[in-house]
Amino acid sequence: MCAQTYGYFDIGEHAWMLLDRIRVDAFERAIKAVVRPGDVVADIGTGTGVLAAMAAKAGARRVYAVDRAPILEVARALFAENHVDNIIEVIRDDARKVEFPEPPNVVVSEMVGNFGIEEDMLGMFNTIAAKCTPDVRFIPSGLTLFFVPLAEVGLKEELERLSNFSSDLTMHSFVARMANRPVHHRITASEILGRDRAPQFIPTVGGGTTIDELRCTMEMTRSGTVNAIGTYYHLLLAEDITLTTGPDGPPTHWTNIKFPVYPPLELKAGDTIEMTLYPKFLPGAGVWSWEIQAGSEKRSGDSMATLMGNSLDFLGGLRLKRSSPELKKNPFHLTRLAAALGGDIRDLKAMAARLKGALPTEFADEKDAHRQLLYLLDAMDALE
Secondary structure, eight states: OOSSOOGGGSHHHHHHHHTOHHHHHHHHHHHHHHOOTTOEEEEETOTTSHHHHHHHHTTOSEEEEEESSTTHHHHHHHHHHTTOTTTEEEEESOTTTOOOSSOOSEEEEOOOOSSSSTTSHHHHHHHHHTTSOTTOEEESOEEEEEEEEEOOHHHHHHHHHHHTSOSSOOOHHHHHHHTTSOEEOOOOGGGBOEEESSOEEEESSSSOSOOSOEEEEEEESSOEEEEEEEEEEEEEEETTEEEEOSTTSOOOSOOOEEEEEEEEEEEOTTOEEEEEEEEEEETTEEEEEEEEEETTEEEEEEGGGGOOSOHHHHHHHTTOOTTOHHHHTOHHHHHHHHHHTTSOTTOHHHHHHHHHHHSTTSOSSHHHHHHHHHHHHHHTTTOO
């Protein structure tokens, strides 16, 4: 029924997530553990409204169900059907712009992707925190990221098949470019060749709104050929309530992200691998560049290298336009966008620097400009 969906405008996309009972049941347990009678709850990115309805059933006095998408029509029907529409106030807007009638003291959201943080959960939660009571509680409150070296069978087979494409043709340039493309497959225990020496805990509030880079050190626990670095996380929903995308947990609708190591590295047990990952989160998708070192051997990758064409081609691939009707409503938005689009838009850091330089009084720093730039690009989505 949900084998192919068409994004968040398709009810099948939401059904696919709701059918993930591991995810839904964990959030329900967390809501019951955190929400107390009389609480004011904000459900950010409410979607079908299931989490908002759970909060109302848990005793919340008022729930704000916030989303900017038309799925809210489904949420309204669900609230009425379950007799909680008198408790829940539906707000169709970007949660960053919302002024809540009453400050929430609980915030819940499932803005969690395959990597954990690529749906701007950190930026969203930190912005909303300023609109909440001082003792506000967040679901989730943070996540722990793990990086592990892999002997990834599927990636190995695909690149080998492309390398041996034909007896008359070579595909080396294509394969080298393809090796910059992260793979979205579930990690299995059998392909793990090592461990993360110091998994990183990232709080959803108080630890910063963006992450410019992530560094990790991995240790090989058995000898083998490393052709990818895999990531998974433990999501902390409430005390003693976690969700994991790791190989030790049950499958969920999330997959794992595996960053290719090309050419592969032949390593022995006890060897260490240093990795620096640079997130470049775009609206609706996460892209990255990465650097890897094991002894004297160095490898790198950049998923932007798998995209082809110039800036306008890239905008078109994201279904974006410079002539966005929403941007036309606000000439200042157009001024910002024009300043940012002066060069190659695939380099968001450079775009943010241009934006800050063109409008120096409008942004606290380049990180603020970077965040606003993401909002601008996000405002342009789904435009023909």
